[in-house]
Amino acid sequence: MPASAEVRALVLAISYDGAENTELRLANTLVDGRAIARSLRQAGLTDVRLVEEPDERRWEQELAGFIARLAPADIALVYYAGHAIQVSGRNYFLTADGTALIDVEQVMPRLTERARGTVMIIDACRNNPFQRNAPSQTVRIDRPESDTRDIATVSIPELQASHRGLSQLGNLRGLSAVVLFSTEPGNVAEDGTPGAGSPFANVAATELRRRQSLDTAFRRIAVAVNRSTQGRQSPWRQGDLPFDVYVAGMQSFPVP
Numbered sequence: 001m002p003a004s005a006e007v008r009a010l011v012l013a014i015s016y017d018g019a020e021n022t023e024l025r026l027a028n029t030l031v032d033g034r035a036i037a038r039s040l041r042q043a044g045l046t047d048v049r050l051v052e053e054p055d056e057r058r059w060e061q062e063l064a065g066f067i068a069r070l071a072p073a074d075i076a077l078v079y080y081a082g083h084a085i086q087v088s089g090r091n092y093f094l095t096a097d098g099t100a101l102i103d104v105e106q107v108m109p110r111l112t113e114r115a116r117g118t119v120m121i122i123d124a125c126r127n128n129p130f131q132r133n134a135p136s137q138t139v140r141i142d143r144p145e146s147d148t149r150d151i152a153t154v155s156i157p158e159l160q161a162s163h164r165g166l167s168q169l170g171n172l173r174g175l176s177a178v179v180l181f182s183t184e185p186g187n188v189a190e191d192g193t194p195g196a197g198s199p200f201a202n203v204a205a206t207e208l209r210r211r212q213s214l215d216t217a218f219r220r221i222a223v224a225v226n227r228s229t230q231g232r233q234s235p236w237r238q239g240d241l242p243f244d245v246y247v248a249g250m251q252s253f254p255v256p
Contacts, residue, residue, distance in 0.1 A: 014082030027194035032201035043248035084124035118177035
């Protein structure tokens with residue numbers, strides 16, 4: 001990691017407690033987000049922004065503010081705990097009110113264009129919450145692009161027919177970013193016991209504050225989650241960076 005680089009983190013956690021569609025509600029996402037933010041602070045990061053229950057407007061405000069704080073040498077670390085849905089091969093985050101989708105493939109280039117490297121951790125591969133009846137008939141897709149906004153809609157039947165789990169990011173090119181998904185494409189992640197945190201977040205919170213590279217942390221997370229879920233869930237990564245990232249610093253070795 002470049003000597004002048006600073007790791008800055010944005011942690012987004014959504015439980016959907018205020019959403020009209022009660023099928024959206026998740027028991028552990030706020031627990032998970034708080035645990036990850038606490039772990040990153042314990043690792044020594046000074047810029048850790050925890051955002052809970054962002055609606056469409058606040059999501060854009062927080063993301064834009066985070067991007068504005070990034071210096072060219074910085075590492076951007078984004079952790080998302082909530083619902084994400086795959087529609088026609090694209091992945092979307094769902095806002096707290098359950099009425100808007102944030103296109104992940106529009107978020108990623110905004111980060112990579114600003115930061116030296118981007119790390120995104122997505123703990124969102126849960127069951128499709130729209131499989132049962134939903135109060136509204138459509139959900140907005142918000143794709144902010146520079147100073148303009150491209151807003152479309154997707155119908156509830158389309159969401160109900162969406163594929164299980166998430167897909168690879170189609171626009172991840174080169175060595176500008178690495179993404180860790182809480183489980184492999186097409187699979188779903190476990191929520192865990194309500195109030196106790198998800199299997200993925202519990203392990204991630206432990207590993208992210210250790211003095212080790214992110215490559216090592218991601219490998220240890222994958223092995224531990226696979227073991228704790230008896231093979232039902234296997235975290236999966238996509239992309240890479242041309243240098244090692246140490247969130248908590250490098251491991252100390254005794255002087256011989």
